[in-house]
Amino acid sequence: MATSRTPGTGLLGYLESRKNLAGGVCGIVGLGLTLTGAAGTYWPLVVAGLYGAGALIAPPERPDPPRPGGPTEKLNVVRDRFGRLREYLAEVELPAPAEGRLAKLMELYGALLEPGWVADALAAEPDAVHALSRAIEQDVPECVDTYNRTRWWTRLTPGGESPERHLERQLSLLYEEGERVTADLRETEARRQQTHTTYLEERGRS
Incomplete structure (x- = not known):
């Protein structure tokens, strides 16, 4: 080859x-x-x-294409983006209900990305890393940005469903997604524990 x-x-x-x-x-x-x-x-x-x-x-030498980063490196990128997102959110003002939902969401993301065995388990699940990266890089900033823009227009032409309600719903949906990611990781660890128990039982009978 x-x-x-x-x-x-x-x-x-x-x-x-x-x-x-x-x-x-x-x-x-x-x-x-x-x-x-x-x-x-x-x-x-x-x-x-x-x-x-x-x-x-003669044409110049072509170097080998860069190797894709491993799971830990990808998670470090997500962690860096999360840090920048927190800095951005610290400068915006949101209504109290939405701010409370956002605080819970950021707390959940922070717990998943905290260096340690939880982050190691997360890094081993590409779908979970993708979901978290998408939420941090795209979804949360979009929620906040569209709220601020829509609120500006609503002040000029009142009426219709309030931007606050949309923002609260969006943050709630993202939190539910984060909970599903957490539940999947927990289920993976539970299966791992059960597998080891089965292995020990079979070894004891042999």
């Missing part, structure tokens, strides 16, 4: 490079011209010049 690799450094790296290979091919052409007499007495310059031209026109 073919694998891609980045050429080494130093002399060995250059010998393996595209520039050296292209220059070598052009240099061989120069030697061919020398053997046919076309290069004349200046054949060393012809060979060197063709080698240099080949090295110059």
